[in-house]
Amino acid sequence: MVPLWWYIALGVVLFVIGAAGVLLRRNILIVLMSLELLLNSVNINFIAFAHYYDDFRGRIFAIFVIAITAAEVAVALGILVALVRNKATLKVDEVTIMKG
Amino acid sequence: MVAALVLVLARNPVHSALALMACFVQISAIFVLLEAPLLAVIQIFVYVGAIMVLFLFVIMMLDVRKATLERFLPHSNLPAFALLALLGVEMLVLVLSSDRFSLPAPEAGARTGGEIRELSTTLFSDYLLPFEVVSVILLVALVGAIVLARKEPD
Numbered sequence: 733m734v735p736l737w738w739y740i741a742l743g744v745v746l747f748v749i750g751a752a753g754v755l756l757r758r759n760i761l762i763v764l765m766s767l768e769l770l771l772n773s774v775n776i777n778f779i780a781f782a783h784y785y786d787d788f789r790g791r792i793f794a795i796f797v798i799a800i801t802a803a804e805v806a807v808a809l810g811i812l813v814a815l816v817r818n819k820a821t822l823k824v825d826e827v828t829i830m831k832g
Numbered sequence: 833m834v835a836a837l838v839l840v841l842a843r844n845p846v847h848s849a850l851a852l853m854a855c856f857v858q859i860s861a862i863f864v865l866l867e868a869p870l871l872a873v874i875q876i877f878v879y880v881g882a883i884m885v886l887f888l889f890v891i892m893m894l895d896v897r898k899a900t901l902e903r904f905l906p907h908s909n910l911p912a913f914a915l916l917a918l919l920g921v922e923m924l925v926l927v928l929s930s931d932r933f934s935l936p937a938p939e940a941g942a943r944t945g946g947e948i949r950e951l952s953t954t955l956f957s958d959y960l961l962p963f964e965v966v967s968v969i970l971l972v973a974l975v976g977a978i979v980l981a982r983k984e985p986d
Contacts, residue, residue, distance in 0.1 A: 756913075761894075
């Protein structure tokens, strides 16, 4: 069987790739997709620990993370549609409406 | 992992959405490997079924062809790269140097039948309040998304 640190390392790599997408990309859609990737790496960690320590709570928290992710994506894409209707841009740099 | 790299590196958002879908399917395979088939099915339904359709629909609604010119932040991305490399190396070193993470796998098939029943019993007894809170959050997000995406009444 695969030892636990293999899954943890996979979660780390996915987290770093997702964080790179959030920090470095300029397209709002790809930033949102990278957020999904971050939450999925956290889910891998939850379920790996739940399996190896033989505990249910990791799986339950993973279910909660999935539900909250669905809510977040719905709200974020709604905001995105409203933003594009007003500003007609998809780049993060050009959204400076709230700048003081 | 390759699919995740394609996600971040692809120039076209449709390509990165497809890469994200491939990544979700592989993560669901990992869940099956970790003996959590219920979570794998939920992953396929929610992510590949719902979230990817939502993303592709929004990509279709917005005209993305003119917004896909720039790939990365054009200037001063060196601190972000350094921070990310530091974060990744630190986490990997911490994971690999600790011996708490090298415990062997439990017995395969030690707990097969009644697993979903046990999980749902725990979910609806000990975690009933978070469950209800999550359902209220989902309802609020639904209403909020409808209100945000609606056209302004004149």
